[in-house]
Structure formats: structure tokens, C-alpha cells
Amino acid sequence: DADVTQTPRNRITKTGKRIMLECSQTKGHDRMYWYRQDPGLGLRLIYYSFDVKDINKGEISDGYSVSRQAQAKFSLSLESAIPNQTALYFCATSDPGQGATGANVLTFGAGSRLTVL
Amino acid sequence: AQSVTQLGSHVSVSEGALVLLRCNYSSSVPPYLFWYVQYPNQGLQLLLKYTSAATLVKGINGFEAEFKKSETSFHLTKPSAHMSDAAEYFCAVIGNRDDKIIFGKGTRLHILP
Numbered sequence: 001d002a003d004v005t006q007t008p009r010n011r012i013t014k015t016g017k018r019i020m021l022e023c024s025q026t027k028g029h030d031r032m033y034w035y036r037q038d039p040g041l042g043l044r045l046i047y048y049s050f051d052v053k054d055i056n057k058g059e060i061s062d063g064y065s066v067s068r069q070a071q072a073k074f075s076l077s078l079e080s081a082i083p084n085q086t087a088l089y090f091c092a093t094s095d096p097g098q099g100a101t102g103a104n105v106l107t108f109g110a111g112s113r114l115t116v117l
Numbered sequence: 118a119q120s121v122t123q124l125g126s127h128v129s130v131s132e133g134a135l136v137l138l139r140c141n142y143s144s145s146v147p148p149y150l151f152w153y154v155q156y157p158n159q160g161l162q163l164l165l166k167y168t169s170a171a172t173l174v175k176g177i178n179g180f181e182a183e184f185k186k187s188e189t190s191f192h193l194t195k196p197s198a199h200m201s202d203a204a205e206y207f208c209a210v211i212g213n214r215d216d217k218i219i220f221g222k223g224t225r226l227h228i229l230p
Binding site: 044 | 163
């Protein structure tokens, strides 16, 4: 099994629908992230969580919400999807580790491709 | 705030030629720097990281990167390109361990036969 699992892997939906993307991890990491990838724009951070009670907005949080249900689970919701939210979404985890060498290396899921019509 | 700029959204090199992918960073504190690679239809995986232990960092698959503080650069190189190196490469920065990680826009590497 993958260390970071995202579901669904592909989803097509219509404008105005509510969508949830789920992420679960077996790494035992406290830190979890949601990024979206768009061609030519790289990865942009949507939300991140450093532990179950800590949720932070990233660069582009408008139109999104998250829930950290447990250390291992971090879900991303689009309350009312719009076409410009069509993108590839990645969940990632990290552990700062001990000392400088831990340095927050990210482990990524395989991605969830969302298309909003 | 930290940021990275990757020069060139697409780079093409011939098989066997030198690979050079450029990354410049901006950081108000000594940064941690990373290169990640994304193969087609996959998530990102770590190539290498700089954490101030050594300025020349060796990564997987023959890649290496050199941290140059005077130039605020962290360019990625490989002496001889292989067809399997075709992928998108992302530079990333973090200002300290308790901060979020910021990615560049990526450089797609094309390998010409």
C-alpha cells in the first residue's frame, strides 16, 4: 500500500456540486498539506495542518475548506465547485525530523484529477 | 517570505549532454532547499535537499545541486542526460522547519535522442 493514499484518483463533476477529496497516510507524520497543480503554475499550497488541532490557510484557500479528522486523515472540500478549480490536487505529508537534516521532506500521494464542467 | 524562481519552463537537451536546471531563491533566513521530480502521471518525489551541511548536494539518479549563497542559487545538474530523465522538476524552499514549503513553477525537461 502507498504511504499516502488519495481518493478519488479522478473525478468529473458539475458546477455548483460539493466535492470532497480524501487523503490518508501511514507514515505517522503530524504534518499534512493540500496542493493544487496547474500547468505553468507549479504547485500552490491550499491548506496545511501541523497537527490535528492546527489548520492553516495557504496561498490559495478561497473556495476550499479542510478537515483533519485524525493524524492520518486530511480531507479537502470544495463546497460549490467552479470550472477554474479544475486541476490536479496533491496531498502530502512531512515530518520535520530530528535537527536540520529532517527539514520537512514531503511525501506525496499520486494525485486526484478533478474536472469541473 | 520565501520564494523560488525557476528559469525556463521547458528545457531540451540531447541524450548524453549536460543537464542544467536553474533555481534562484529568496529567503530572509538561511533556507532549506529541495529539488523534486515528477514523472508523467505520478506524484512528486524528492531528488535532493540542502540543509546547510554541505554546499554540494548529491541526489538520486546522478543529479546534484550546488548551493551558492552569493548568487542565491541552487541549480540542478547531471553530467549526462538519459531518456528516463524526461520529467518535470520543481525547486522548493522553506525558511525554517516550522514553516510551509513553497514550490517554483517547474521546469519540464525534454531529452532529445
